[in-house]
Amino acid sequence: MTPRFDLIGLVVTDLARSLEFYRQVGLDIPAGAEHEPHVEVELPGGLRLAWDTVATVHSYDPGWTAPSGGARVALAFRCADPDEVDRRYAELVAAGHHGHRPPWDAVWGQRYAVLHDPDGNAVDLFAPLPATG
Numbered sequence: 001m002t003p004r005f006d007l008i009g010l011v012v013t014d015l016a017r018s019l020e021f022y023r024q025v026g027l028d029i030p031a032g033a034e035h036e037p038h039v040e041v042e043l044p045g046g047l048r049l050a051w052d053t054v055a056t057v058h059s060y061d062p063g064w065t066a067p068s069g070g071a072r073v074a075l076a077f078r079c080a081d082p083d084e085v086d087r088r089y090a091e092l093v094a095a096g097h098h099g100h101r102p103p104w105d106a107v108w109g110q111r112y113a114v115l116h117d118p119d120g121n122a123v124d125l126f127a128p129l130p131a132t133g
Contacts, residue, residue, distance in 0.1 A: 007040070007048040008075070010121065011057050011066070015039070017118045018051055024092055025077055025123065049075075074114075074122035082111035085125045089113040105129055 012018040016034035023029050027049070033039040040050035057064050079085045086103045092115055093099040100122065101114040110126045117123050 005047070007050055009050045009052060010117075010119065011054060011064075012051050012119050013054055013066075014118055015051060015053050021092070021097055021117050021123075022049075024095060024097075025088065025125075074124050075117075076124040076126060079111075079125055079127040082127050082129060085111040085113050085127050088125050089115065 010018070015036075019029050019034050019039065027041060027043075029039065029041055037056040038050065038052050040048050042048050054064075054066075079088060082103075082105075089099060089103050097118070098116040099113075100116050101112075103111055103113040103125075106112040106126075109129050111129055113125045115123045115125070
C-alpha cells in the first residue's frame, strides 16, 4: 500500500484558545473538546486536523521543543467569496487574534488575508476574485 496523506497535526500551548480560533474560522469542533489532551476533526474530503497539547507531545517525545522564528506551515481556508474573506478576517481580529496581512486583492486572482493562530501558525483566508472582462 502506498502511504496516503491523512492528518495534519498541530502542537498547541493553549488548547481551548486554539480550538476557539478554529471554531471562529468555521471548523465544526465538538463542544467540550478543549478538556481532552488530543482532539481531531475530519475535514471535507476525509483529511483530518488534530491538536495535541505540549504535555501530550512530551509524553511520547520528552525532548520536543517548540520551533522558533516564523511560521513554517500555513493552513488555507477557501471562503465563499471575497466579502467572506473580509468579514472573517475582521471577526477574528476583533476577537483578539493576530491579523498578519489584512485582506488584499492578490495578483494571482484571489482575495487573500493572513492571520496567525494562537501558536503563531499562519492561517490564510482566500476566495477567487470575480472575473473581469
